[in-house]
Amino acid sequence: MYSPQSTSQRADPTGRPGAVAPETEERTRDRVLHAVLEEGPVSAAELGERLGFTPAAVRRHLDALSKQGLVEVKLVANQATGAGRPARRYVLSHSGQTKLGNDYLDIATDALAELGRVAGPKAVNAFAARRFAEMERRYRPLVEAAGERLEDRARALSEALSADGFAASTRDVGLNQPTASMFSVQLCQGHCPIQDLAREFPVFCDEETQVFSRLLGVDVRRLSTLARGGHVCTTHVPVGRHQTPQPAEKRTRVKITKQERPR
Secondary structure, three states: OOOOOOHHHOOOOOOOOOOOOOOOHHHHHHHHHHHHHHHOOEOHHHHHHHHOOOHHHHHHHHHHHHHOOOEEEEEEOOOOOOOOOOEEEEEEOHHHHHHOOOOOHHHHHHHHHHHHHHHOHHHHHHHHHHHHHHHHHHHHHHHHOOOOOHHHHHHHHHHHHHHOOOOEEEEEEOOOOOOOOEEEEEEEEOOOOOHHHHHHOOHHHHHHHHHHHHHHOOOOEEEEOHHHOOOOEEEEEEEEEOOOOOOOOOOOOOOOOOOOOOO
16 A cells, blocks of 8 residues: 655654655664764764754654663763753663674683683783784874874874774863863773773773873873773873962062161
């Protein structure tokens, strides 16, 4: 039977009435899932603006992904003031990370466990060190080409990580807050292709952190990791202190009378 809603007249997934649907519902939902991966924690309004969806359409897709257990809501306090009701932000759940992960991780985990049993923990540590030494070798020219400013080097590192599937981004912290004594850059990774592997072998996270420190030339600190239950991997990169102008030294001129002058 002919349906009154032909292929050319299907509802557009963006929610715009009368528009032609450019892709299937499943493909559209995958786009939303990948956008949460790359931007999370992200609000529904921000997702809609990025993807060109109406608020109703993006919430419909987010509700469906939430029911599938692929995304979850994280309550985030206002970073500027810390006041007011926490905002709802969407992040990938562990199931969502697994859906976008590597099918060979189970094999790799078993192989490393066997390596540890046969050759000891030092063999696993050496393997992780060699893996991240190769990452450092590939990333170093890209980071150094960004110049001397630490913020630019961190962004170059973020771009290199994204090209390798880590969905990385940077966020300035304290830069526009006059009351902050220091400012920094947070390097965030929304996806980790070896998340389950790093959960079993934390040395992979440790080696990656050391690579970041060497590439940026400062001591960095891991605030959270996906492997240890965080919503994103977050690395704190200290940039420097705010320069607060010091008040000029006030000088007092002492007037000496004739009687007080030494004879």
